[in-house]
């Protein structure tokens with residue numbers, strides 16, 4: 001696929017220590033995407049990063065729900081919510097970007113999940129699907145029409161971001177080589193199926 005420098009954005013999702021091996025919510029092989037994303041990013045004029053950024057005691061943490069365990073599902077006012085180990089707590093080393101991720105080329109860093117009562121997988125909307133992060137306005141004001149996605153995790157934050165990009169009328173292209181998944185109870189297969197139906201394109205790599 002040919003990049004169109006003036007209208008394409010690379011959206012790098014949550015490449016943070018807690019999603020890498022040794023982290024609180026480690027994605028298998030998560031750090032393997034770092035050199036791949038660094039290489040891909042060099043091809044884009046526009047790069048944005050997201051950073052999962054939770055306050056201590058966040059509502060998506062199992063530890064905030066007495067008797068609950070990580071990876072169970074609970075009912076939140078906005079719908080079912082998977083409960084996670086405490087992760088990406090604001091200002092902690094786990095919330096920092098992976099040390100070898102090239103962050104210098106990023107023009108924007110979107111932080112998400114900072115409201116205690118609501119999680120935010122997507123870079124565009126929180127999990128109620130109505131509270132915006134501002135990214136759509138940023139893309140529109142800057143004349144960016146296509147969103148290429150890479151990062152962690154394929155089946156959660158990459159998936160939700162790609163779906164919302166389509167819902168908002170942007171083209172969305174997931175770069176498989178730059179993604180790794182959590183794969184909880186078939187979530188990866190579901191993510192691929194839903195993205196396919198929504199018109200999200202998948203490419204193996206951007207060489």
Ligand code: VGL
Nearest residue numbers: 014052084152153156157
């Ligand atoms: C993510 C679970 C909880 C992700 C973030 O980045 O995919 N997953 N918070």
Ligand code: ZN
Nearest residue numbers: 052087088113
């Ligand atoms: Zn999170």
